Amino acid sequence: MLERDGFLDIDEVKDIPGFPGMEVLSQKKCVVIECAQNIPCNPCEALCPHHAITVGEPITNLPVVDKDKCVGCGLCVAGCPGQAIFLVDQTAEDFDTVTLPYEYYPLPEKGQEVYGLSRDGRFLTKGEVIRMVMSKVNDRTAVVEVKVPKGFGMQVRGISVDGKRIASEEALQKPSDAVLAEANEDNMYVCRCEEITKAEVIEAVRNGATSVNEVKRVLRPGMGLCQGRNCHKTIERIIAQELHVPPAQVPQATKRGPVRPVKVTAYTSLDVQASEQFYEHDW
Amino acid sequence: MSRIEHHVILGDLEPGTQVWITVDGKKMPARAGEPILSALLANGVKVQNISIKKHEPRGYFCGIGRCTNCVMTVNGDPNVRTCVTPVEDGMVIETQDGLGKWEG
Numbered sequence A: 001m002l003e004r005d006g007f008l009d010i011d012e013v014k015d016i017p018g019f020p021g022m023e024v025l026s027q028k029k030c031v032v033i034e035c036a037q038n039i040p041c042n043p044c045e046a047l048c049p050h051h052a053i054t055v056g057e058p059i060t061n062l063p064v065v066d067k068d069k070c071v072g073c074g075l076c077v078a079g080c081p082g083q084a085i086f087l088v089d090q091t092a093e094d095f096d097t098v099t100l101p102y103e104y105y106p107l108p109e110k111g112q113e114v115y116g117l118s119r120d121g122r123f124l125t126k127g128e129v130i131r132m133v134m135s136k137v138n139d140r141t142a143v144v145e146v147k148v149p150k151g152f153g154m155q156v157r158g159i160s161v162d163g164k165r166i167a168s169e170e171a172l173q174k175p176s177d178a179v180l181a182e183a184n185e186d187n188m189y190v191c192r193c194e195e196i197t198k199a200e201v202i203e204a205v206r207n208g209a210t211s212v213n214e215v216k217r218v219l220r221p222g223m224g225l226c227q228g229r230n231c232h233k234t235i236e237r238i239i240a241q242e243l244h245v246p247p248a249q250v251p252q253a254t255k256r257g258p259v260r261p262v263k264v265t266a267y268t269s270l271d272v273q274a275s276e277q278f279y280e281h282d283w
Numbered sequence B: 001m002s003r004i005e006h007h008v009i010l011g012d013l014e015p016g017t018q019v020w021i022t023v024d025g026k027k028m029p030a031r032a033g034e035p036i037l038s039a040l041l042a043n044g045v046k047v048q049n050i051s052i053k054k055h056e057p058r059g060y061f062c063g064i065g066r067c068t069n070c071v072m073t074v075n076g077d078p079n080v081r082t083c084v085t086p087v088e089d090g091m092v093i094e095t096q097d098g099l100g101k102w103e104g
Helices: A010-015 A022-027 A043-047 A075-079 A177-182 A198-206 A212-219 A232-243 A264-269 B036-042
Strands: A030-033 A085-089 A095-102 A113-117 A123-133 A142-149 A158-160 A189-191 B018-023 B026-031 B071-074 B077-081 B092-094
Touching (some): A022 A030, A030 A075, A075 A085, A075 A142, A095 A123, A095 A158, A189 A198, A198 A212, B018 B036, B026 B036
Parallel strands (some): B018 B092
Antiparallel strands (some): A030 A085, A085 A095, A113 A123, A113 A158, B071 B092
């Protein structure tokens, strides 16, 4: 389960609009888009020369695959920033093939035997590289087609060329309850400069603070070095959650210049040098 | 921590000019022009300052000059954001305690 484990299980994959269906994969090589979160992202739609992938409006839609238009070219495999697109071919009787993106050294070579990994990074089966594309269009992302034993086409979602970067049982163990209790969200810092936790902000809201400025007067978030760049949006959301209103209704923090840190000598000497390249992320 | 020298996406590390910085009295090599923080991480220095209220060690958080979690005392100036300040030869960098102090 994606939310609990951080990776999709096969039942979830089958419910995604990017999954063309098992019957299709046994008839032709087709794209499988394992994209399950509503991220504002659509390079796959623009990349497909046959318009087989549709995201549309709003951009947070999940991509939908038109199985009839897909020709299995693999341009979208390299183009997906989340590396969530694969080509699966289950037409052959004694093997399946999976085409996947690969961005590690050493790069595999055609004919090489590689380790086939599952969605959670565990070793599943060995496979053979039957195609390896490293073209300029793919912008440094290698597209590797791997031949795997029959039945592994919808299971192998990663490879390891040198036997490294394979998840062990140990690495997949869940953290202990003590660690999880310590990682309680209430104990996490909302404001890192003044070291204010979420619990403290919630307490302030329960004591009557209804805007970011009011929380600031009680607890001092936004009074530290970063001047509220990191915390004001988070506090807005916490207030909204506590008061059960949309975040847009929470009065925002007052913003005052200078919006980027300057030395006091900049005021006294008027010797201000703009260096835009580094400071584009203020506010 | 070491530098990424070969990377499929980032390419190979280009040769750069080596300069020297002093971090808490220790001499360390750096690449001219890189952010101070980058040089510190390459040399394994992960703690940039000691927090103001709880006196806990703090390291960088955002890495883009926004959060001020990586501030250190550089050449005697406290609260310099190391992630957006380029390295210069002979810089004297110190782990900052709290808000730091102006020297002299």
